[in-house]
Amino acid sequence: MLFNSYEFLLVFLPLTFIIYFYLNSKKLITLSKIFLVIASLTFYSWWNVIYLPLILGSxxxxxxxxxxLGKKRTKQMLTFGIIGNVALLGYFKYTDFFIENFNWALNKDVELLHLALPLAISYFTFQQIAFLVDSYRxxxxxxxxLNYALFITFFPQLLMGPIMHHKEIIPQFQTxxxxxxxxxxxxLGLFIFAIGLSKKTLIGDPLTDYAQYAFDNAQKLSMVEAWYASVSYVLSYYFDLSGYADMAIGIGKMFNIDIPKNFNSPYKARNFADYWKRWHITLSRFLSDYIYKSLGGNKSLVWVMYLNIMITFFVSGFxxxxxxxxxxxxxxxxxxxxxxxxMKKANLEMNFYVAWFLMFFGLILTRILFVSNDFADAWYVTTTLFDISNLRFENLFYIDPYLQSFYIVLALxxxxxxxxxxxISENFKPNFKYIFYTVILLTASLFTFSSAKEFLYFQF
Known part of the structure; x- marks a missing residue:
């Protein structure tokens, strides 16, 4: 079930809200939690009920x-728990990858399993690994x-995060x-939700439409089309993913639950270290707390710190x-x-605009790798960005330059x-002005639901 769907916005969300708070008003607190868990699992199962036993078993x-681990903290049990989670994720997500590479390396012909990736498995696996490590600590x-199930399944954050710590949500349901x-x-929750929904449907989706189509035909792009596609995808990814995070935070607020923010204007950063402090904040926090710091963080020699950073980003990429x-x-x-x-260690500082341009150009290069079907496509698009011989402003097959320019300028x-x-939400007041903004954004977004698109991060 998509946040940007009629069944969610007009049926699931209002019914869940009404029944949950009705049960609480009758002081049926335990029953209200059970209902919310069942509602969340229904939300999850809407995609494919066959994966319901998977998340329950996990x-x-x-x-x-x-x-x-809370009673007897042993490394053996922690290792067992982490291996169990990684094995589950690895089976569904990486089995075919390893078979393909095995076949290539040894010239074999082992048949692929073609396993479908269960929705949200990457997120609830990381969230539960964090829980095990915290229990060990x-x-x-x-x-x-029941409280644990609510922590894992609470539907606003179930599919794409933010990745939360137990201490951030369980005590809230006990207040x-x-x-x-x-x-x-x-x-306030509706206002934040409306912002996120409009980011996704009114800006993110149109940018994604063009970018995805262009990258699916990467080898045919001209220089102009390559730039339009690459910049469009960088922007669409932000508005798509941060839009989901806003919607999750907004829904959580409606239920009086504070979900941590996941984005803090990442494209205003001037280097990649700052960018990763602003982008997908809870994922960066997980990688920092449970990978980088476990390796020693910055407490060792400088070159060891740099190695720890590289290992952490290797895990992030995989x-x-x-x-x-x-x-x-x-x-x-x-x-x-x-x-x-x-550069920071050497006290080197660039001009603000030069630093920003290099950071943003770095994002373009990395996102080309991220979205391309293979290295050949990625290399073609990257080199085409600078291929003057392929520069033309006529006979552009994949874009309406005026419309695409409008979306790019607006998004930037x-x-x-x-x-x-x-x-923006810090200044929110429940007055006519903000109600008007909420209604306008929700209404405009509703008109896009007939062609609603999945969120880009659903593939992970």
């Missing part, structure tokens, strides 16, 4: 391993299974006043997708982050010159 496994409490409707939070292009994408990001740290203006959604 939750039961991690809950009891976490309970054991003695940072969790004695939570019952008495959060069990009752607060209309100020409902109004998490994003089962393909060598994702691995190279991760390593390239790691190199850019290391370069930023080197919103991403670079305006406050982000979290900054």
């Amino acid at each position: 939750m039961i496994f991690n809950f009891y391993v976490g309970q054991f 003695g940072e969790t409490k004695e939570y019952n299974f 008495k006043w959060k069990s009752f409707i607060k209309w100020e939070n409902v109004a 998490w994003h997708g089962a393909g060598w292009n994702f691995v190279v994408w991760g390593l390239l990001n790691g190199i850019f982050v290391v370069m930023a740290h080197m 203006y919103l991403a670079l010159a305006c406050k982000n959604s979290m900054e």
Whole structure:
């Protein structure tokens, strides 16, 4: 079920909201939590009910391993729990990748399994690994299974994050006043949701339409088309993913639950180290807390710190997708982050605009790797960006330059010159002006639902 669908916005969300708070108003707190878990699992199963036992089995496994670690912290049990999670993720996400490489390396012909990737498996796996590590560190409490299930399945963040810590959400569901409707939070939540929905449907989707079509025909692009496609994809990815995060935060706020922000104007950064502090913040936090710091972080020699950064970004790249292009994408990001740290250590500082341009151009290069079907397409698009012999302004097959220019300029203006959604919401007041903005954004977005598109990160 998509956030940008009639069944979600007009049926699922209002019904879930009404029944949940009705049960709470009758002081049926446990029943209201059970209902919310069932509603969330229904939301998840809407895609394919066959994967419902998978997420249930994963939750039961991690809950009891976490309970054991809370009582008796042993590295053996922690290792067992992490291996169990990685094995589940690896089977569905990477089996065909390893078979393909095995066949290539040894000239074999082992048949691929063609496994469908269960929705959200990358997210709920990381979230539960974090829970196990925190349990081993003695940072969790004695939570019952219902509270744990609510932490994992709470539907706004289930499919694409933000990746949350147990301590960020479970205590909130145990706070008495959060069990009752607060209309100020409902109004604020709807406003944030409307911003996120409009980012996705009114800006992200049109940019994605062109960019994806262009990259599917990458070998036919001219220089102009390559630039339009590459810039469009960089912008579409931000508006698509941050739009989802805004919607998740907004829905959480309606239920009196504060979900951590996931984006902080990442395209305003001037280097990749700053960019990764602003982009997909909860994923960066997970990688920092459970990969980078576990390797020693910056407590060792400088070259060891740089190696730790590269290993962390290798994991990030491999998490994003089962393909060598994702691995190279991760390593390239790691190199850019290391370069930023080197410059800071050497007290080198660029002109603001030069630094921003280099950062944004780096994003273009890395996103080309991210979206391309293979290295051949990525190399063609990258070289075509500078291929003057392929420069033409007529007979452009893949774009309406005027319409695409409008979306690119609008997206750049919103991403670079305006406050982000979290900054805008800080000044929110439940008055006519903000209600008007909410209604306009929701209404405009509703007209796009007939051609609703999945979120780009669903593939992970």
